[in-house]
Amino acid sequence: MLTIGKLGAAAGVKVPTIRYYEQIGLLGQPDRSSGNQRLYGASDMNRLAFIRHARELGFPLEAIRELLSLSDHPDQSCTAADAIARRQLSAVRARIARLRALEDELERMVAQCAHGTIAGCRVIEVLGDHGQCARPHGAEPAE
Amino acid sequence: MLTIGKLGAAAGVKVPTIRYYEQIGLLGQPDRSSGNQRLYGASDMNRLAFIRHARELGFPLEAIRELLSLSDHPDQSCTAADAIARRQLSAVRARIARLRALEDELERMVAQCAHGTIAGCRVIEVLGDHGQCARPHGAEPAE
DNA sequence: CTAATGTCTCTAGCAACTATAGGTTCAAGG
DNA sequence: CCTTGAACCTATAGTTGCTAGAGACATTAG
Structure with missing residues (x-):
């Protein structure tokens, strides 16, 4: 105990x-x-x-x-559990893709910072650009 | 407007x-x-x-x-901006690494689900079993 | 036996919203 | 022009998933 x-x-x-x-x-x-x-x-x-x-x-x-x-109640179907797991998996993959884009941009910024100012910072564009969205917004279920 | x-x-x-x-x-x-x-x-x-x-x-x-x-403040001194960018970059990388581990685990869960009853569904076992953890618990930084 | 640690309940606070109430403004149809 | 209904305003309270504190009781190591 x-x-x-x-x-x-x-x-x-x-x-x-x-x-x-x-x-x-x-x-x-x-x-x-x-x-x-x-x-x-x-x-x-x-x-x-x-x-x-x-x-x-x-x-x-x-x-x-x-x-x-x-x-x-282990005699019931596990379809529901499987569906939840699949939904989480696709959400995780979408997050990874976007984070990699941000990682690239932050790397670029750090490199640029080493030589001067951060004028020309594209962080906002990378994350602000709707065109790079994996899925369109507005109709997604909340997390 | x-x-x-x-x-x-x-x-x-x-x-x-x-x-x-x-x-x-x-x-x-x-x-x-x-x-x-x-x-x-x-x-x-x-x-x-x-x-x-x-x-x-x-x-x-x-x-x-x-x-x-x-x-x-794109003209900001690079010292401050660089520190912020570096900190965010390491946060992004940590998040990517963690999400990849989760992706693996979810993939395994989905693959192992037999689409039968829960008695044969590993989703719950995988999540309950400490032995299959990618890393040990208890010392991880909170998300 | 005593001191330190762990546990108990309860309440309040946090982040990041989300919903409600009760009122005002705007744009479109009659 | 006037009305009506949607969209807007402020302000407050509720939500999720915890986390931290206060003050009191329980357990355990020396």
Whole structure:
């Protein structure tokens, strides 16, 4: 049985965050010690690790809640979980592409700075240019 | 001259968000019509598109403020500008590296999903399993 | 046994919006 | 010209996903 601090250290999640997850119902209420302290077992550990990894991948908590409910009922189809993962994957790829363009421009700026002023800075154009958008704006679902 | 609604539609930014950006000083105070309504020009449009794209890439508003200051003062001494550009460049590179790791993990998740039931779906296992982490947890800088 | 650390609850704050309320201005149709 | 409805104004409060603080109780190392 782990105290909340040990659990947090093991899963890489801060203690107040664990209590927050419990508060919003992502984690169930754990057993308590005689002195009212939370005590966790291996299944809590797995659940928390799942939440942490999903958060790292950019899943919103509501999507995680959905995934957890799917895994609580493993006889259902995993199509929904797969769709969420695919959506995240394409979002990640779009971000990488844009960041590479910005990286190039910042490299160019740093090189230019080495020899004078930053007149002719194109950072705004690189990120300001709508024409370089992977997809058009305005109709995208919010992240 | 564009009203705030037209500007927002053109840049893909909601109207209250534009007013919020003005409030926190990312956008200057625009001209007003005789009836006190905001009027924007092409340079406001570029600036707002820049902010939107940078936000999509996950830059915090304070980093965007710095990037904008680079283009706002193109004659600025290179010492200051260079420091800002270098800091942003390393932030961009860190973000790219992290996103690539996430891309790999999502690819693996999607590839392993058997499209059957969750019992055979690895999405949840992959996210729950600490052993498959690209890097150990706990010592990473927060996003 | 005592001192330090960990835990408890509760409240408040943060970033970056988003929504609502209650009023004003503008542009288009009758 | 006048009305009507959309778009605008200000100001405030709510959202998500935490994070930090205060003040009190529990546990553990020396």
